[in-house]
Amino acid sequence: MIKNVAEVKRETCFGCTACMAICKLGAIHMQADAEGFMVPAVDEEKCVNCSACTKVCPALHPWKGREGENKFYAFQHEDDTVLVKSTSGGAFSAIASSVDDPYVCGCVMDEKLYVRHIVSQAEEDIAAMRGSKYVQSDMGNVLREIGEKLSAGKNVVFSGTSCQTHGLLNYLAAAKISTENLITMDLICHGVPSNLMHKEYVKNYEKSKGVKGVKHYFRSKRQGWGLRFMLKNYEQLFVHSGHKQTVVHSCVVADRTSLESQLWLNIFFSDLCLREACYNCPYCTDSKPADITLADFWGIEETDVDLDFPKGCSLLIGRGEGINIVKKLIKFRALDKKQESVARNYQIHLNRPIKRPAKRDDFWEDYHKHGFDFVARKYLRYGKRYSLLMLLYNLANLLKNKRLAQKIGGWLFY
Ligand SMILES: Cc1cc2nc3c(=O)[nH]c(=O)nc-3n(C[C@H](O)[C@H](O)[C@H](O)COP(=O)(O)OP(=O)(O)OC[C@H]3O[C@@H](n4cnc5c(N)ncnc54)[C@H](O)[C@@H]3O)c2cc1C
Ligand code: SF4
Ligand code: SF4
Ligand code: SF4
Incomplete structure (x- = not known):
């Protein structure tokens, strides 16, 4: 039996920080490995082998999918000024602003050009979260921050990779924090350098x-x-x-x-130089951890979806409550089977990792x-x-x- 996450194989760890967040004794901190990826380090003197960290670890409990339907949509933000600053169709911004007074957790590049996740309500911070940063984001202490906001009854919108989302959900479940006021977005994901x-x-x-x-x-x-x-x-x-x-x-x-x-x-x-875990990514499936998955709608030119695609268009996969959230957006289109199959053809990471x-x-x-x-x-x-x-x-x-x-x-x- 694994006694704590120090025994998790480096090649399987996602750097999600769920282990650090759940450890009540502060026995875990994250540090960069030789390739620059964040991995947990355990202070064995503080550790009491309670196994809380191993229970939340997505590497030890690989993703098996979630129940319910996965519905495919096209989406484009109605505001061109947002669209131009977003990677594809601006779905992240639209979903974040569809929520009442939210704390938003997403990925920014800070003034030192370091890529990390932050939690904020400030408009300029949320604007800085727009745009894909093709680097693994340092999660810092955001899982606990999200837990605190949810426990205080606040609305939270989270956006990150599927492994980060899985870690967050495992942590919240283990800490017995309700996710009723949480919306999660993940990505179809190629993988991440450090x-x-x-x-x-x-x-x-x-x-x-x-x-x-x-x-x-x-x-x-x-x-x-x-x-x-x-x-x-x-x-x-x-x-x-x-x-x-x-x-x-x-x-x-x-x-x-x-x-x-x-x-x-x-x-x-x-x-x-992608993270080792990316080559065996278990999230290459329709059924990912988040409420809504964001991606580029590659191949839209081959469909009859009536959106002005040269400005950018998102492909969304909604599941559970995510389907209701998408339906409240302004410029979304539910894809029929033919349109969905075109979108799938271009998304190899719905089937297999790099x-x-x-x-x-x-x-x-x-x-x-x-x-x-x-x-x-x-x-x-x-x-x-x-x-x-x-x-x-x-x-x-x-x-x-x-x-x-x-x-x-x-x-x-x-
Ligand atoms: C590492 C990575 C790999 C990707 N691979 C693919 C792919 O193979 N195929 C595909 O179709 N789409 C991929 N995407 C998604 C795509 O690039 C767009 O992010 C997506 O279409 C959303 O665009 P948007 O206009 O809705 O949102 P945007 O306004 O562009 O917002 C992007 C959102 O992604 C989050 N984000 C940005 N960088 C990171 C990061 N490094 N880690 C975690 N979260 C981040 C931000 O918090 C923000 O919420 C990838 C994204 C990333 C970050
Ligand atoms: S086993 Fe318990 S005390 Fe030890 S590192 Fe994990 S969570 Fe912390
Ligand atoms: S919980 Fe996340 S960061 Fe901790 S060992 Fe597992 S995968 Fe790595
Ligand atoms: S490919 Fe993306 S989701 Fe999969 S392990 Fe790597 S970072 Fe996580």
Whole structure:
């Protein structure tokens, strides 16, 4: 029998923090492992082997699905100013604002460009939660904060990955906190690199350009949205304080064209440095832990859904109370079987997780031995040859030669 979560295998831990939140003795804290992912550390002197932490652990009690129907919807926010700042159709914002006076818990990138979850009622914080950050979010102490708000009778809206949602629900159940005033949203999820890799990406950018990073947006919608495999969907926008500018915007500079800014695409899509647990993700199913699952509605072009999709459109999967929440939104469309099947065709992670790359171990060994610059050149298509290709890629975009841009992009990006 496992006595506490110190015995949970590193490859199966999601970093959800449920164990830390439930431990009344404060015997667990989270710390970054060698790959930069948060894992629990147990103070054996404080631990009394009560097994509370093992009971809430999603790694020890893998997700088996939940009862009831999963209904598929298309959704688009009615306000274009929200839509443009959201990754797909702005469903997160619409659902959060459909709740009366809520505390919202979601993922932000802070001023140190560190990705973490916060709980807040402030409008500017909720706005900062918009947009996907393709990095594993540090959950800090939000599970307990949510528990406290719910216990005080407040409304709470939570948005995170399925493993984070599962951890939250397990913690609340074990702490006997009612979830009546809680709405949860999770994501169809590709997997997550760590904050450590993101820090390396930022450091590499700052060093090579001699500037200071201010913000990183992972899904610039400058070129529109749509068609799953189009590079335009994944244009990275890196904002810095420096002088080698491409676009000037109130004293900061936005870069969407350098190899250094776009490098995140290869960090993310090479799959070399995703969390180990992501390669065996048990949430690759319709029946996920949250009330509503959010995703991009890739493939909408092939359907007759009447939404203005080039601005972005969400695919939603509602279950239980989630179905009633979606039905209260303004621009939602229930999908018929044909439309649903198109959406499914593009969502491989409803069926299976990312395959663990054969070179993952080599990547990390090289990283620990030789550093980020070495692995970026060896595995992530970085260096002089790729800078030249990047120039050609930008030129093709400038000339609006989309076919050529897509072809060059194929050599540049995973
Ligand atoms: C790591 C990751 C992988 C994804 N993989 C896929 C995929 O394979 N296929 C697909 O269709 N969609 C995927 N998505 C979802 C997609 O990118 C959009 O987030 C989703 O369509 C919601 O868009 P929106 O316009 O409704 O919300 P937005 O306004 O964009 O809000 C996004 C919401 O996601 C939360 N969030 C952002 N970053 C993180 C994070 N790092 N960890 C936890 N929560 C976060 C925020 O709290 C916010 O509530 C992924 C998202 C993430 C974060
Ligand atoms: S077994 Fe109990 S005391 Fe020990 S770490 Fe887990 S929850 Fe804390
Ligand atoms: S999966 Fe969550 S509960 Fe289990 S050990 Fe990891 S952080 Fe703790
Ligand atoms: S892929 Fe699965 S395990 Fe990885 S972050 Fe997403 S939901 Fe969690």
